[in-house]
Amino acid sequence: MLKYNQNLLSRQLKSGLLASFLMLLAITSINAQGRRSRPKPPGVPAEIQVTPYKTTMIADGKDEALINIKIIDSHGDSVLNTHIPVTIHITGDAKITNVMDAGDFASLTHTDSTWHVNINSSCRIILQAGRTLGKIKLEAKADSLYTGSTEIHTVQPGVAHVVTADKYTPKKVTDKILGADISFLPQLESRGMKFSDNGVQSDAIAIMQAHGFNYIRLRIFVNPANPKGxxxxxxxxxxxxxxxxxxxxxxxxxxxxxxxxYSDYWADPQQQNKPAAWVGEDFTTLKKSLYDYTVDVMQKLKDQGTTPDMVQVGNEINHGMVWPDGAINNLDSLAQLIYAGVKGVKLVSPKTTIMLHIALGGQNAESRFFLDNMAKRNVPFDVIGLSYYPKWHGTLADLRNNMADLAKRYPQQVMVAEYSQLKKEVNDIAFTAPGNKAVGSFIWEPLSTWEGIFDKDGKANNFMNVYPAIAKQYVK
Known part of the structure; x- marks a missing residue:
């Protein structure tokens, strides 16, 4: 399991997703003395959870972000009445202007960058950005607990320049989507994994379809076979x-x-590194490389009769893509790179739906910042896709409120493009955004990761059995 999940763990550690998976890994982890460590039982503090309500801030010396800090157990549940001393350290140009739910703010011991807080279950922090462009990192540490952290990018938006003068009416998705990203499937099958349902062996895709899934999502890297891919x-x-x-x-x-x-490796809010083949290109050449690559992929898929019905131009791009050129602080350049991808898709398949995917399930202010800036630059697209993992993207109420606001505010439809936990609850929200704007959802890698819909031996399990009712209610 540990060897198999090396890439997965790397991705999650670098992108900061899902402490619950780290808790699962703890079951088989080995401590410094070579002994297997035991996971802590439910109700016992195991980790500090840090949930930011902005991960992009304006470097104007005024912009503020709310950050929740919570003590959780190995199942991700809150632990009450903890009274745990926590050290909060900030790297980068920012300062804490208030700590709520942790006693008298003025009496807290601190320096400019380090605060000592006694947390009774949870507390809220107000972080204020400075004027320096770059990254702010906040870490929360306590003895014997997993450290919580978040990374915030500071930006200065500047004057927006449109990528096109053409008017674009977002294409409407008429079918409801109950989807899954199962890009790991070929890797699992290469290791000999077989899938079954009620003792009958079958293709994993067929089993999922029989349980109501109607859409599959696949990630694609430019050259994943290279040594650093x-x-x-x-x-x-x-x-x-x-x-x-x-x-x-x-x-x-x-x-x-x-x-x-648009990378040889995982692309997410913490890493959006350009493919090795594009390194060193000037911006004009970089846009052409992205466009040509998009056209080539789309054309090859079309030629074999498998044109994508929907395309994401980038993965979790709220901090930009194809860094450093398309980083979030370079909003004009980011918009041009997205537009190059959109043009590449539409050249081959004008009917294909375009999604912009941001990892901001419960972060409404940051979602609006990103989407407003794309609208100012007239970037054409059809669907707003959100990632939702409770640890990093807030509560179910945060997700519901964000989706409702985005559905009312923008002409595009909305959907949950990634999730894993709280399957029924997330889908109840994903399918019910107001104004008939709800598209549906894609669960991320449910064949083999946390809360998978198959057991480790490939047998469909109770998590799989949640989906027929969801499909009956919302899809069929």
């Missing part, structure tokens, strides 16, 4: 592998979302 030498999630998976999806009668990472 996602899949050195083996090339999982490259174009050739994607072509084979696309054939299986279409043969099953399901629809297909293609997720361009």
């Amino acid at each position: 996602y899949s050195p030498d083996k090339g999982f999630c490259d174009l050739a592998q994607t072509e084979q998976m696309a054939k299986r999806i279409k043969a099953a009668g399901m629809k297909f979302l293609l997720d361009f990472h």
